[in-house]
Amino acid sequence: MIFRWLLPKDGGGAMRRYVRFRESMLRRKFDSKDMEPYRPITLFDFRQTDDAMDAKRIQRDKDAWRISDDGVIGGFSQSSARLIRSKAELFRYAAGHADDIENELTPSEDKELFTPYIKWKGKIDTTIGLASNVQRSGFAAMRSPQFPMEGANLKGMYGALEITCRSDGRLYTVNLKVATAFPDDMYQGYLQQSHVRLDPMGNLAGPMETLILPFADFGLTSMGREREIHRELDDNICIESLGFALMDGQNGAFQFDLARVRVVNLQEGRVFEGIAVDEESNESTGSQP
16 A cells, blocks of 8 residues: 555656655756756646646545645535646536546647646635534635655755646635644745636636746745744745645635646746756656656
8 A cells, every 4th residue: 555655556656756856856956057046846747647647646545636625614615626638628527527538648639739737626605604613714725745755855946936827816825835843834825817818618718827936925824824923934945745725705616727836946037947948848748857
């Protein structure tokens, strides 16, 4: 059981995630030029086979992407999430035929044009259940698989999180669970997109947007509340997991598409890439960490 968790036979898993991150860190240290920032490292990219396999096991595996909502406190919000790998899969999913999507990760005809992503959608209901003793309700959340052992230890090399996504314009919370002496600590940032497009079937449309969240802008919370004494999140952190939440106090449907997450450095206000196009392409397919 433990071996299958570490190295699932069909790809993905905690050990592959850890090894890929460690290899990427070592590469960045050796290929960076003096006085230049380190090049980005990908934490999750669903074009990569291992990340896609972890995303395909949403809610079915302990070491996979997980969703939750206020049902745990007697609330009525609901959500679901699924990996979408092609336009055909998106059409079947939108038409309510998600069970018809093949389990295997087969190449799609439109793979050159289509960016795979996790589609997270549902509805927020702020109604408080009659049997509940909470003062407020109405949230949904999605969390990544964990980075095992020491976590994704950035060792002071990176200063920001880059998220490639597409959303409905609502205010989403970005949760960073980092290694700390206080188990309830959670660092939170926020993202909101102003340009929202929908296709005729009501799905988010248009290109993915890349958003940058400097670590210094994250606030420290505990059990959903801001801590009285703030400890700034600097670049010397170990990321155990990351996630997204919607708790804006507004009833109604939501949808959020996630394609990629990287740790990056900024130079003159822009992400420092320092990477050739062909190398980035290899990294995207998983052939190079």
